[in-house]
Amino acid sequence: MADNEMSGKKRRHAIRGEDFRALCAFVRGYLHQDFHSEYKTAKAAVHAYCREATHKEVDRLRIQFERFVAETQAMPFEAVQKLLVDEFHSGWLPQSREDLVKVVAEFGKLT
Numbered sequence: 001m002a003d004n005e006m007s008g009k010k011r012r013h014a015i016r017g018e019d020f021r022a023l024c025a026f027v028r029g030y031l032h033q034d035f036h037s038e039y040k041t042a043k044a045a046v047h048a049y050c051r052e053a054t055h056k057e058v059d060r061l062r063i064q065f066e067r068f069v070a071e072t073q074a075m076p077f078e079a080v081q082k083l084l085v086d087e088f089h090s091g092w093l094p095q096s097r098e099d100l101v102k103v104v105a106e107f108g109k110l111t
Contacts, residue, residue: 015068015071015083017087017088017089020064020067020068020088021064022057022061022064023065023068023088024087024088026049026061027084027088027092028088028089029049030045030046031045031090031091031092032089032090033091034091035091035092036091042092042103043103046103046107046110047106050107050110058110061107062104062107065100065104065107066104068100069097069100069101069104073097077096080094081093081094
């Protein structure tokens with residue numbers, strides 16, 4: 001396989017913000033660099049989003065967040081953290097996969 005074919009194949013499997021538009025918008029709008037002063041916790045940011053979004057928007061975000069967790073499961077967690085910061089522009093840095101799962105679970109509690 002040629003190098004350009006291989007790199008194209010790698011890119012198709014890379015996780016990009018543009019493939020998770022609802023998640024990317026949530027992270028940029030609620031888990032941004034100032035989210036600590038605005039919401040204090042990721043859980044509080046989720047609650048704020050759910051108060052302001054439609055049921056359909058919340059469901060779309062929950063589904064994308066679940067997909068993100070599933071698709072990053074095999075990655076080293078440090079790479080997941082880097083992806084959140086570099087690709088999604090997150091100001092929230094989860095300390096574990098469990099932190100991600102807890103945030104996703106909050107969406108389920110509120111819908």
